[in-house]
Amino acid sequence: MERDLLLGMIKEEQENKGCISEEAIVQMAQSVGISIGEVYGVATFYSFLSTEPLGRNVIRICKSVPCYLRDAPMIIEGVSKVLGIGPGETTSDRRFSFELTNCIGACDMAPAMLINDKVYGDLTPGKITDILRSFE
């Protein structure tokens, strides 16, 4: 396996398994022919990758300045209330992981968040329940 495909492999593992396990890291290191430390280094560098299992759906609320100016803290609070967890946590039924993230390039529809790959913009606390309801 070529070295340059490593990040793609790690991303795939994240998507399929919800995290990058130690076993997967060892296996990838072997198939690429590099050290376990190198693979671990890549797997822990990027914010969309996690060595801890994430929930089936990942909510990432933008906390950067343009969203902050448009009341992102209210959205963060609203999601926390609905899910009963804070940023960095996963619901006990593993339905949602909740994270804060830096600018997602949706400042024209601030405040905004990503759920998995989809952007939700122009958020208000009132919209949160409806949006979250559609996720299994």
Next chain:
Amino acid sequence: MPENRIVLRNCDVIAPLDIAAYVERDGFKALEKARSMTPEEVIQEVKASGLRGRGGGGFSCGVKWDLARKANSREKYLICNADEGEVGTFKDRYIIQKDPFSIMEGMAIAAYAIGAITAHIYLRAEYRFLRDVLLGAMAQAKEKGYLGELSIELREGAGAYICGEESALMNSIEGRRGESRFRPPYPPTHGLWGQPTIINNVETLANVPPILFNGSSWYSNLGTEQSKGTKVFCVSGDVEKPGVYELMLGCSLREVIDLAGGVKDIKWVQVGGSTGRIVPGDHIDTALSYETVLGSGAVMVFGKSRDVLDFAYRTVEFLNEESCGKCAPCREGTEVMKEILERLVLGEGKAGDIEALEELSEAMMLTSRCGLGQTAPIPVLDTLKYFRQDYEDRIRQSVFIRGLKVISA
């Protein structure tokens, strides 16, 4: 000044996902013209147009291409930088969503000019929803024969602001941590896998077809002495109509904000992203160009009620989080700055804090390895320049409150 849509000429005008609609609007005619010229002539044309990098760097596009063209190597690479992580910037997202074929055409011209047959589009993880748009455009352009022997591969990031920096981006494509590299050598001679590589921003590439189609003298007549053409600005924050607006370079900040709903009660504007310059409200007629302020084209507007220190703290916190950690001045510098600013925001400032920020800034700007650390102090130094009183007042209040606590204890 009204909008002047050159880069965005097709946006919201044609169906973005159908190549026939693009072709109907003179699409791929610039590529055809380029292929009837020698690569050197194409580069000369882009040089003469005065086009400069639109991602924030502002380096001459033609000069960069020329370096790669002349580099002695069989293998050369082209990379389209779609890792738009700069805070307050969303123009590349908009261009990809609304006119993906202009990027394909720009890439095909660039690849022809430098002599590359392999190209990558590096798309940030946050823009995953654009993946199908790009793959669809690539497939259609390939099928219709516009790409010739050029193969374009889509590479996705995994969440890292630093990967918008070109050397970190290349490390990421190579399957490594997105850490910056020492420069020189620069990518046009030593880039991806050590080979000559051109990395152009989405908006830069989208400028290339109109330049080739209309000619460099048409383009070089637009804008100012050092800043030719138009710029796609991204307006966000305390305005009525945040969004994307394309204006002639050299336009004033007021003109951009007017399009987004008008100037009222503005305390300051940050232009160019998280490490962009601060323009105070009473300088709102400042021109936007490479000679003055520009960066990525982000225009973040802050109303009268906004707290300068809160802004500086949040911005430095962001940069500290996104520092790749490879060099100490950036890793430790942003950390200490964040700590000082956090104390100031919490009302726990003390005498000497401002001086410490200034001293740190100087060291970071001089010794950081890449643009992140070198420019991280800008929002702090600029807010100190224009709103020093806010910093001093906060420190005085902190000292006063601490004194009260001592007395009442």
